[in-house]
Amino acid sequence: MVGKENLKTKDLNLWFENLIMVAGGNIKAGVITEWKDIPVELLVKILSLVDDQTVITASGVCRGWRDAIYFGVAHLSLSWCSKNMNNLVLCLVPKFAKLQTLILRQDKPQLEDNAVETIANCCHELQILDLSKSFKLTDRSLYAIAHGCCDLTKLNISGCSSFNDNALAYLASFCRKLKVLNLCGCVRAASDTALQAIGRYCNQLQSLNLGWCENVGDVGVMSLAYGCPDLRTVDLCGCVRITDDSVVALANRCHLSSLGLYYCKNITDRAMYSLAQSKVNNKMVRTVKGTSNDDGLRTLNISQCTALTPSAVQAVCDSFPSLHTCSGRHSLIMSGCLNLTSVHCACAVHAHHRSFTTFPYPAH
Numbered sequence: 438m439v440g441k442e443n444l445k446t447k448d449l450n451l452w453f454e455n456l457i458m459v460a461g462g463n464i465k466a467g468v469i470t471e472w473k474d475i476p477v478e479l480l481v482k483i484l485s486l487v488d489d490q491t492v493i494t495a496s497g498v499c500r501g502w503r504d505a506i507y508f509g510v511a512h513l514s515l516s517w518c519s520k521n522m523n524n525l526v527l528c529l530v531p532k533f534a535k536l537q538t539l540i541l542r543q544d545k546p547q548l549e550d551n552a553v554e555t556i557a558n559c560c561h562e563l564q565i566l567d568l569s570k571s572f573k574l575t576d577r578s579l580y581a582i583a584h585g586c587c588d589l590t591k592l593n594i595s596g597c598s599s600f601n602d603n604a605l606a607y608l609a610s611f612c613r614k615l616k617v618l619n620l621c622g623c624v625r626a627a628s629d630t631a632l633q634a635i636g637r638y639c640n641q642l643q644s645l646n647l648g649w650c651e652n653v654g655d656v657g658v659m660s661l662a663y664g665c666p667d668l669r670t671v672d673l674c675g676c677v678r679i680t681d682d683s684v685v686a687l688a689n690r691c692h693l694s695s696l697g698l699y700y701c702k703n704i705t706d707r708a709m710y711s712l713a714q715s716k717v718n719n720k721m722v723r724t725v726k727g728t729s730n731d732d733g734l735r736t737l738n739i740s741q742c743t744a745l746t747p748s749a750v751q752a753v754c755d756s757f758p759s760l761h762t763c764s765g766r767h768s769l770i771m772s773g774c775l776n777l778t779s780v781h782c783a784c785a786v787h788a789h790h791r792s793f794t795t796f797p798y799p800a801h
Contacts (some may be wrong), residue, residue, distance in 0.1 A: 464552035465704040477501065481509035489514050493529065494788075507532040516567075522547040531559045538565040546572040553578035557585025567593040569619070583611040591617040595646065600626035602652075606634035610721065615639045621648035621672070632657030643667050646692075648697070649675035658683035669784035674699035684708035688715035695736040699770075704742045706749035713752040732787025735759040738770040739777075747779045754782050 466790045475483070480502060484492050492513070496506045496646065498608045513536055518525055522543065529535070530552075533699055535768075539556065541548060548571045556563070563586045566575065574597055582589070589612045605626040609615070618635070627650035635642065636657075642665040647653050660669065668691040673679055680703045687693060688711040696712075716733050734757040740746060750771070754760050760769040761783045771777045 444674050460586040460719050475506040477509075480505060484510065488517075490517060494530075508535055511535055512538040514538075514542075516687055518541040518542050519544070521728075523549050523552045526552040527555055530556050533557065535562060536560045537562055539563060540565075540567045541571070542567050543570045546570065549573050550575055550577040550581070552633035554581040557581035558595040561585060562588065565590055567589040568597060569593045570596040572596065572598060576601055579604040579608045583608040587611050588614055590614050592619075593619040593620040594623060594626075594669075595619045597623055597649075598625065601627050602628040602631040605631040609638045610636040614641060616641050617644040618642060619646040620650060621646045622650070624650055624652065627657075628652040629654050629657035629660070636660035636662075640665060641667060644670040646672040647676055648672050651675070651677055654678040655680055655682040655686075661684040662686035666690055669693060673701060676701060677703070679703065681705055681708040681711070685711040687694075688712045689718065693734055694732075696734065697736075697738045698742055699738045700741045700743070702742065704739070705744045709745060709749035709753050713749075713756040716756040732759040733757045736770075737770045739774065741773040742768050743774060743776070745774065745777065747777055750777055750780045754780060758783055762798065 438452055483646065484506065485493060492506060492510060492630055498504045510533055513533060514523055515525060522541065526548065539560065547570065553568070553574060554577065563789070565585065566589060568580070579600055586753055589686065592612070592615060600623055603626065609631070627647055630654065631654070645668065653673070659672070659682060663686065668687070671687060671693065673683070674697040684698070684704060685708060687696070708797065734753070737753065739750065754762070756768060759785065760782060761767060762769050762780060763784050769782065771780065
């Protein structure tokens with residue numbers, strides 16, 4: 438057991454009672470009366486309902502439970518660990534042979550490269566890995582993940598500012614099943630070079646966060662647009678180098694549902710009109726291919742894009758009815774753009790008409 442030498446009998450009995458309560462009374466009286474009577478299959482099912490600290494505690498009860506848990510648990514989060522997470526990973530991860538999801542999000546940096554290398558060496562079935570805010574990690578970790586975790590579909594390395602673009606490009610060439618990738622704040626790793634590799638190898642990508650990656654330019658974003666046609670969610674907030682060319686490429690090649698352009702000062706009306714036109718283009722493509730319909734853009738953040746004019750933004754809003762400016766449903770975010778106050782969604786216009794119809798004459 439982690440953190441203690443042994444479990445006392447009274448601790449086991451108390452823990453067993455808690456498990457019985459969690460199980461919701463499905464355990465028949467007289468059949469199972471003590472913790473040691475719980476069948477392995479039922480134990481694993483019960484443990485799927487409790488927190489990960491309890492799972493780790495249960496692994497120290499006996500050898501049978503330990504082996505059952507290590508081979509039966511597919512999802513594990515150690516984000517609750519406020520200190521010594523690195524040692525905990527080194528101790529536990531080699532024993533959880535069937536992990537598919539591992540969450541190691543940290544409030545303060547604890548993980549080191551040796552822990553990630555252990556994960557890569559032991560967890561070959563891993564599909565979801567969260568290493569956000571791991572400031573201590575270096576490129577060694579990305580190279581290890583590339584070789585040991587090729588089945589990853591979701592990777593979060595946001596805030597890992599020590600990674601460089603060559604290591605990220607190398608990872609992309611091995612982890613070709615990625616669908617969700619969070620690179621927010623990876624200022625050294627997220628470059629045009631890395632994005633070209635992602636566009637070349639990660640063709641199933643659906644969601645990409647490049648927030649505040651200042652080295653990202655049009656070359657990289659256009660490579661993504663052409664190489665990842667399944668992209669639906671793209672966050673380019675703070676990518677100050679991109680221009681209309683990036684948005685035009687995304688609008689023409691991808692069926693976007695969410696786009697973040699906060700503080701992208703070089704974005705002009707040309708980008709907005711391309712988004713508005715993409716509704717027509719995408720509808721024609723779906724008709725030819727016989728694919729299902731969708732609402733297109735549902736979220737658009739153009740805050741601080743001060744070069745935009747109301748007519749261009751209104752064209753986007755008119756093309757996508759799921760974009761809202763009305764109170765309580767803000768999905769078209771325009772803070773800091775005082776020149777866009779006249780832009781309104783359809784339901785806001787309808788509300789105005791209803792108000793005008795209800796009170797057609799001024800009160801006396």
